[in-house]
Amino acid sequence: MTPSYRAVLRTPHAGRTFAAALLGRLSYGMVPLALLLAVRDATGSYPAAGTVLALFGLASVLLAPARAALVDRHGPRRVLPPLAAGYAGLLVLTACVTWRPGTPPPVIGALAVAAGAGTPPLGPVMRTLWRRLLPDRELLRRAYSLDTVAEELLFVSGPLLVGLLLAAARPAGLGGPAGPAAALVAGAVLVLAGALALAAAPPVRALAGPAAGPGPGAGAEAGNEAGGEVPGTQSADGGRPERRSVEGELRRAVLASTATGLALGALDLTVAAFAEQRGQAGAVAWVLAALSAGSAVGGLGYGALRWSAPHAARLRVLATGLGTALVAAGLAPDVPVLAAAVAVAGLFVSPLITTAYLLADEGAAPGARTRAGAWVNTAFNAGSAGGTASVGLLVGSVPPALCLALGAAPALLSGLAGLLHAGLRRPGAAEAVGLR
CATH class of the missing domain: 1.20.1250.20 (MFS general substrate transporter like domains)
Structure with a gap:
């Protein structure tokens, strides 16, 4: 197989799995702006909107390793659906309380923190699946490059999609805070659909346990490329087994x-x-x-x-x-x-x-x-x-x-x-x- 981007996407099940992950990750490009606008319109306060967005971001970022550890321990099929359902449900609830002005900012902030704490780790899961799908290290590097570029483009296109939704909401009578709240609901639908599709993808269904194990031959290739010892191999002088730090x-x-x-x-x-x-x-x-x-x-x-x-x-x-x-x-x-x-x-x-x-x-x-x-x-x-x-x-x-x-x-x-x-x-x- 020629090590190209086409070869990456033509790998069995790679295209479908990647598309599912991108669908859910598009929500991450939309939700911050939609949340900021929804809170601003519901409270009439930019400081309140900025504080809620900061709390949402902190909860999402700081707890990301803990959520990823759950995936490593139990596998994506068991972890992604409940996380995505909880995250999407909290986004919809946030949209409901910001649909009309008057909700106290602490209530919105508590919902935002809870939503951020349960953000599904779709990006880390997809990068782990790339290793299982592509044991060849050249293809794996191309897959990671493609993944990184696609993720960046999603964060550029997400706010544009929010703008389009707001423009479409006005003729439908969804002006004021109702427009950003509708964008929050759209983000919830995207992340739930993407996470469920990713959890149902064949590479995930084929996993008997956690998703973090290496693909066939991946560990040896990665160790050789790094110029270090492969975990569990003998050192050159016949001494004790060495494991790269x-x-x-x-x-x-x-x-x-x-x-x-x-x-x-x-x-x-x-x-x-x-x-x-x-x-x-x-x-x-x-x-x-x-x-x-x-x-x-x-x-x-x-x-x-x-x-x-x-x-x-x-x-x-x-x-x-x-x-x-x-x-x-x-x-x-x-x-x-x-x-x-x-x-x-x-x-x-x-x-x-x-x-x-x-x-x-x-x-x-x-x-x-x-x-x-x-x-x-x-x-x-x-x-x-x-x-x-x-x-x-x-x-x-x-x-x-x-x-x-x-x-x-x-x-x-x-x-x-x-x-x-x-x-x-x-x-x-x-x-x-x-x-x-």
Whole structure:
């Protein structure tokens, strides 16, 4: 089989399974905006809407590893349907209480927290299933790249779909808070349909137990690509069995994902401040669209090419590239140049996230792969929130160039430090720089 995107989707059951996961994950692109608008219209308060959305996001992000652990322990067929039913039911209940103005914000906030706590881990489950579907590591990398790009596009198209639903709701007499509430119901329907279809997909039905076990031959290939020991194999000198450090691989992936989230969270507010300073506030959407376009191109290109370097080495190079591009973007003299520089930075985003997922997957124990992917996802979202909050305190009093540089610093420094450390560990490197 030719290792291409077509080969990925033509793998038996892959297309159907992936479509089911994407259907449910489209809800995750819709719900935040729909919830924000519904709470704003129901309470008449932007601070209340922002607080409810923040509570929803925190519950969803911080409990993601725990929900993924349930999948690892009991399998997606047992976990996804009840989680999706509870999540969808709470979204519908939230839509009901925001359909008319007057509901106290604490009531809406409690429902939002409960909904966020039960968000089904459709992304981590799909990435675990990719490994079972595709034991070939080249196809697996392409599948992860395709998955990352598709997920990013869903988060771009989700708000657009909410806008279309609101536009369609007005002629039907669903103005005011009823329109966003209807969008919440649509999000509930999507996630429930996607989760149930994913749980019923043949790769999931074929599982006798938890979903996190490796596909045929996957463990050996992942270990060989990483340049490390395969768990349970003898070391070369015949000594005790060696097992690659799960914590080390996962730590690298989580740190890289956190740094990427910090950089992108800082970028959003900085771009807004940059454009407003030049009287072009409407150009913010175009700059962020350039980021998404660059990320999609970079992700698809990354998956299409063959790479000989191990994932950890690629992660260092990609983090350095992202940080450097964002620092350079801060020096842009106008919005068009900023958009071009941000598009270049986007080329590193999807490949970096894809590599972080691959690194976490190859280092995870067979019974913890869904959880490992969830940790990478949680780290990215937490980093994004932290980057936005940090720059929010600085923007207006600090030049945008410095805001971008500060946001990009963790990615740039971690990449450079990793490259330097790797260089010093090469045979003869210590002597070359005068070390013993």
